[in-house]
Amino acid sequence: MIDALIAGRMYGHAEERSGQAGSAYVMCKIRASTDDGDTLFCNVIAFNDQVRSTLLGLADGDSVALSGALTPKVWTDKQGNVRPALDIVAHAVISAHRISDV
Incomplete structure (x- = not known):
């Protein structure tokens, strides 16, 4: 496991789902830029109530740190190029929307 702090922008909207045991979770994607201007997609899953609530309140393009x-x-993309991606289980979130609510 790598303990990480990533920042980027929401790609689409967060979706709330339920597990087989009825536990709620949220999934979304974050686009993060690298130093050379490339983009990495981060697949996010969140189980914490506060993190789930914050992610559900964000819109496409909103800035967020996880x-x-x-x-x-x-x-592998459609052209056959191998590309990096990241999966993150979010334990904490910061966004401009969250700061204004505090």
């Missing part, structure tokens, strides 16, 4: 357990992955 802290949590990170797993690096790779995927």
